[in-house]
Amino acid sequence: MGARPSGIGEVVAALVRHLPVLAPEYEFTLLRNPVRDQPLSDAANVREVVVRSPANGPVTMLHLPLAVDLAGIDLFHAPANILPGGLKMPAITTVHDVMWLTHPHWCNPSPWGRIERHFYGHGIRRALSASALVTTVSAASRAAILGIAPAAADRVIVTPSGVAADFRLVPRDAGALAAIGVPAGRRYCLIVGQGAPYKNHEGALRAFALAFAAVPDIDLVLVRRRGDTGPALERLARRLGMVERVHFLRPVDRPALVQLYAGAAALLHPSFVEGFGNPLAEAMACGCPVVTSDCSAMPEVTGGAALLADPCDPGAIAAALKRVVDDPALAADLRARGLARAAELDWRAFAAANLSLYDRVLAGAA
Template identity: 25%
Template structure:
């Protein structure tokens, strides 16, 4: 079979959905020698900035250069042209990796839907992103023959909020590059990363986008209580600025923690594992996650984790983390002190975390995806 894979999510950068798309495509192509793969995307006027993100995927690609994706997505309800007619090479199956499926595809459709946070917590999203999903997601899942999601929790919510039949959904957990997080760093390598991001030798870490859903303000509140109760580690908040960022800075000023809280800004992918590994504990009390990949990354790096008892996070973390109510400042502060002051308990969490992280690799994720593709026979129908 010829399988078309949407490359649009990796044209801008390889973070978030782009990173997932890149890694799972790369691993599928490496493992699957029976099917044929082709990548599709829209790149008006053939801008060359997309090429570095796809050239090492080892995939044949067919890029439409006659219309930008943004314009196509606004007009596709009115354009009487099948999606596959924008490209020279046709596929039997089309897999869309970023929630949205255009109308009139011209083949079997698979879509990956990571979560339905826009339904659960609409206040945590920008208006533009909410409107995009509100307008398109229901229609997209209706158009799809199979929906892939990343956790049991997301599956339940897709059924509940989008009225999807259970037998239409498949689960593929997100993977990580385990060997990357297992790496042992030299002292010189760690010094270089500390200097680059202006971080101390020991610290409490949050790593992720700074946006309301990630509950950063509660992290600041809990950290202030941790300090008041005798904690002495600094707090490193690592990640790019999202929306409503100013309220986070105001919280730091409110507690006069300017010298204790360090904002690194965006962290290069090559530095993430080292930053996890050097931290004393990882704090991730997010309100909602479709999966919670930072929790697994931290565990793989040998860092104890405090995370929320909500959404898919217990599913991802297993028995290898401290779980807290994401609104409970006292519980979060107490958990930080417990890890900092109890070496035996800390070591126990680290051992459990290393074991838990081994359940999630891109190879395992890719094998599951290949099995889903192979649910269709060569005559393009369900077996």
């Protein structure tokens, strides 16, 4: 759990919040990122150890006991795709997706990405072969995992992600939106997610231009992190004649993100692949209609509460987006279905499902 928001960070936060309460008979040791200067939990059955080596760094990969004393640990849960080296106890690894093995160019196309490809590829393959159990956050990710490691079928378990309670219906606050860079009085579609190629932000921008080039009173707002694709998107917006209507926001905090969802005409999320796709759940929980991809985990996560389109077809994405924006009855129906679907995505249930797997592994190791 570092300084920047992430889907994996949300998963870890849910485990930290719920597991000590669900399992008072267990003692939990949390390996804490040094940027977190406050305890993660005040539960009596939790102890915390600050580990200076990065969670996804070379020491962790090669031999985690060099960085932290793991004596007395009966089960290790690795929540961030890779299984650390040097573990002597049984381990469960959460593999959110296998893009680094199947589509590494979608993760990081820079020269550094070639190094990351080998790093994550090694850690994920170790997880799939050596973990007592592998959890993943969607049936789509499980299918992708089994496409690589079919022999692991009886060890790969789906524990669907949830959505945090602070993503909820709130009144639209025009002043708060203006303070974070949304032009006053303008309708807008919203994109949320990191700047990696698999998010398909270029396709989203092209689709927005196809849908609304002749509709001057609606904008596109992007909240993005990581990646060096921002300048390329700005150049594309200029070529498409949309540069004045596309707004790249600075990083925002959770209340601001909730406001962005609350005020948007639609969330546009046409990823090529997702392990889960937290913005989908967050948007639905805030009553924001969703347009997303018809592949990977997106149909599963939205559960019939979104319009789906081929992410490789900007025209299809544009048509779906225009339908939502132009049809208030459809938008209202998507809001209602999205709220109902988001209510089914429960972090406590996610933690309880993981706890049942802890019990299973520990019973087998006894």
